[in-house]
Amino acid sequence: MNNLPVFDYEDIQLVPNKCIINSRSEADTSVTLGGHSFKLPVVPANMQTIIDEPIAEYLAKNGYFYVMHRFDEAARLPFIKKMQEKGLIASISVGVKAYEYDFIDELKAAQAVPEFITIDIAHGHADSVIRMIKYIKETIPETFVIAGNVGTPEGVRELENAGADATKVGIGPGKVCITKVKTGFGTGGWQLAALRWCAKAASKPIIADGGIRTHGDIAKSIRFGATFVMIGSLFAGHEESPGQTVTQDGELYKEYFGSASEYQKGEKKNVEGKKILVKHKGHLQDTLTEMNQDLQSAISYAGGRDLASLTKVDYVIVKNSIWNGDSI
Numbered sequence: 001m002n003n004l005p006v007f008d009y010e011d012i013q014l015v016p017n018k019c020i021i022n023s024r025s026e027a028d029t030s031v032t033l034g035g036h037s038f039k040l041p042v043v044p045a046n047m048q049t050i051i052d053e054p055i056a057e058y059l060a061k062n063g064y065f066y067v068m069h070r071f072d073e074a075a076r077l078p079f080i081k082k083m084q085e086k087g088l089i090a091s092i093s094v095g096v097k098a099y100e101y102d103f104i105d106e107l108k109a110a111q112a113v114p115e116f117i118t119i120d121i122a123h124g125h126a127d128s129v130i131r132m133i134k135y136i137k138e139t140i141p142e143t144f145v146i147a148g149n150v151g152t153p154e155g156v157r158e159l160e161n162a163g164a165d166a167t168k169v170g171i172g173p174g175k176v177c178i179t180k181v182k183t184g185f186g187t188g189g190w191q192l193a194a195l196r197w198c199a200k201a202a203s204k205p206i207i208a209d210g211g212i213r214t215h216g217d218i219a220k221s222i223r224f225g226a227t228f229v230m231i232g233s234l235f236a237g238h239e240e241s242p243g244q245t246v247t248q249d250g251e252l253y254k255e256y257f258g259s260a261s262e263y264q265k266g267e268k269k270n271v272e273g274k275k276i277l278v279k280h281k282g283h284l285q286d287t288l289t290e291m292n293q294d295l296q297s298a299i300s301y302a303g304g305r306d307l308a309s310l311t312k313v314d315y316v317i318v319k320n321s322i323w324n325g326d327s328i
């Protein structure tokens, strides 16, 4: 562990290879998860200020993966039914409290089995999560289970061994996360190295969660072992984003708060998240389109035609020098 190379997104640059395509539009950014193909290896975070039902429906209809948040518990069953009636993928989140076991039973009884369930817990390397993975797999085995979050190879292995179909890596690298300062723990500041460490132990897909600040970080995540990346802050500022719109000094902003913030919890207990304002930045589809183009360009620099080409490129560690004082 003490010999583990420690770096984060801003410390890494990928090294270009000879280009083999004639146009970036030839590069294929599609990815498969749970037997379904998606346009981009990117999923908006399952947080209340990032995703709501209209966004989920938009993403599913347009070939993008989504994970609905778990904070409107009663809405989940009707949501699954509505999506499936429309022929769309149902992808929801659950916690680990006792009533969530009843909810899984309810899904089975109602024959409303979602294609994807994400077990969404701060400290996912836990017996409570292992029990829930096993219960879902016993009760509704056809559901693809994503479990997390973890930050170590042991965490990945234990959740995979319990039956998780994919694991989510990232403890505390999020933009509205305060876990690292409140507890002293996590992968904040070395998320990319933690991803690499975890990916080496994984035998199933990994979703890198938190800390993505630029579109180039998506390519870097894939280089270091992620199949998907989960992103909050870059999706928080859209016209469609569910967060409250706020005007300050004549500028438009959107609220973005942590799932463990007091704004989410409604009380100041075990708070590990905060609220920030994110600059309003137009429409969701514009960001998805730009991410797609940037990832196509990354694939061309990797010297390939698809995401697999990113997984083998060389890289250099350039400690904190990527910005060189620049900004986008």
Ligand SMILES: NC(=O)C1=CN([C@@H]2O[C@H](COP(=O)(O)OP(=O)(O)OC[C@H]3O[C@@H](n4cnc5c(N)ncnc54)[C@H](OP(=O)(O)O)[C@@H]3O)[C@@H](O)[C@H]2O)C=CC1
Residues within 6 Å of the ligand: 095, 096, 097, 120, 121, 122, 123, 128, 149, 170, 171, 172, 173, 174, 177, 179, 210, 258, 259, 260, 270, 272
């Ligand atoms: N990715 C990340 O770094 C983090 C993400 N979050 C997000 O915040 C939300 C709330 O998470 P969470 O608090 O887990 O959800 P819940 O409030 O639903 O807690 C789930 C269960 O786990 C218990 N629990 C929570 N944290 C711990 C812990 N550190 N040790 C032992 N038991 C624990 C809780 O009990 P009790 O509350 O009594 O301890 C509760 O029974 C989630 O959406 C999560 O993704 C939060 C922090 C970090």
Ligand SMILES: Nc1nc2c(ncn2[C@@H]2O[C@H](COP(=O)(O)O)[C@@H](O)[C@H]2O)c(=O)[nH]1
Residues within 6 Å of the ligand: 045, 046, 047, 149, 170, 171, 172, 173, 174, 175, 176, 177, 178, 179, 180, 209, 210, 211, 212, 230, 231, 232, 233, 234, 257, 258, 259, 260, 261, 272, 273, 274
């Ligand atoms: N420590 C906390 N982490 C949180 C909280 N709410 C969400 N999250 C995690 O952050 C990512 C999004 O990160 P970003 O850098 O892309 O903005 C999200 O998917 C969760 O894993 C929280 O309250 N505390």
